[in-house]
Amino acid sequence: MLEFVLIALVKSVVVLVALLLMVAYLTLMERVVIARIQVRLGPNRVGPFGLLQPIADGIKLLLKEDVVPAQADKYLYVLAPALAFGAAFATFAVIPFGDTVVLWGRRIPLGVADVNVGLLYVFAVSSIGVYGIIFGAWASNSKYPLLGGLRSAAQMLSYELSLVFSVVGVLMLSGSLSLSDVVAGQSRLWYVCLQPVGFLAFLVASFAEVNRLPFDLPEAENELVGGFHTEYSSMKFAMFFLGEYGSMITTSAMITTLYLGGWHGPFLPPVVWFLIKVAAFLFFFVWVRGTLPRFRYDQLMKFGWKVLLPVSIANIFVTGLVLAWVG
């Protein structure tokens, strides 16, 4: 029993630290990639190649004054960033990032927990992150955050549906909600080959889910100042920031796990393959940000309900028909 708890604890700590480091350097990567897309250099002053920039940013944020608006709902105001942050990182718990390894005579599956309803867990926990945004928006007691929060509520509602529906195709193929079974099912052929439409629908919906461009309406800075985190400063703001980038990583990991065969790949060790795939998607996230402008709000809604949702439902239908026909 003690051994079980200890192993789980060690794995959680390792994963959390790794994720936080990845988030820190994801911000640097994003700035450099965006800069290169705009034929600029990007941050290159702090440390060699600007590699210490995230640390400098972190120290700066920690040392900033922590302001709580006078009219704010104090408890919700403090709770909100913690929720946004926690939800983003807790999702990663069920994602398997490597094959089972043998260490000191024990078989250790790489992944914090292999839950048999892993996918449901992912969607449940990532939806809690929406509460972080809405609570923060409401508790700030200020108009721009409130508008950003409302937008985010509507957006999440519209796109979570398509997100879940597009995954159903994968579930029908794998026959299991456990993410390690989903990965195991892709040892020969990645699901992206069998589910190209579902993959695209999932990809688009996940952009809306993590509030990234072109769907970053909850924090559209030219309309809403900072959106839901306008009134936040210091480490509370940093928590929202970490949450957003954390969910970017988690979403990339989810796409990798569901459609790109998770840690499967030739020659290189499984963990490396997993990281390569995730990094590729993170690059794609940034690339999209450097390319596409923001959608208008009604366009976003129209696209979600009139295009994405029918497509993902049709995908389930077709998958079902084909599965029934094949066997």
Add this chain to the structure above:
Amino acid sequence: MNTVLAILKGFRLTLRHFFKRPITVRYPERKRVFSARFRGLHTLARDEAGMEKCVGCGLCAKVCPSFAIEVVAAENTDLDRHNNTERYAASYVIDIGRCIFCGYCVDACPTEAISMTPRYEMADYRRDSLFYSKSRMLPEDGDPRPGAREEEATAAGRKS
């Protein structure tokens, strides 16, 4: 279909830019080379005989749109002769903090005494060091080239 194509074209464009060489100049280490007509810090000139070209007429101060120039003229005497005309500038001060580098003073000058150099690094920590007086803009006695010192300074800065 057209929209999808347009989006893909956008991705191709940004990716091409991604692999281009950044055009950023790493400023303090490297410096841009400006044209000879760049309007930077002013300089006062001497003629071939090493005399000051400025006759203290004050047209530059008159034409200056931001009132950055102050000229105090004085009579040349045989004991204290700065040029072969009647008057010279006893004090000539440009407040670089006010100057907008329009170059009107250069156009206005009847004796071509004032001109502009490519030097642009004039930031300082003290306001009073932004006042550029004759001693900082006029070449040493006997050096007729206008702004010789400044150009050398810029060239030296470029190399480093």
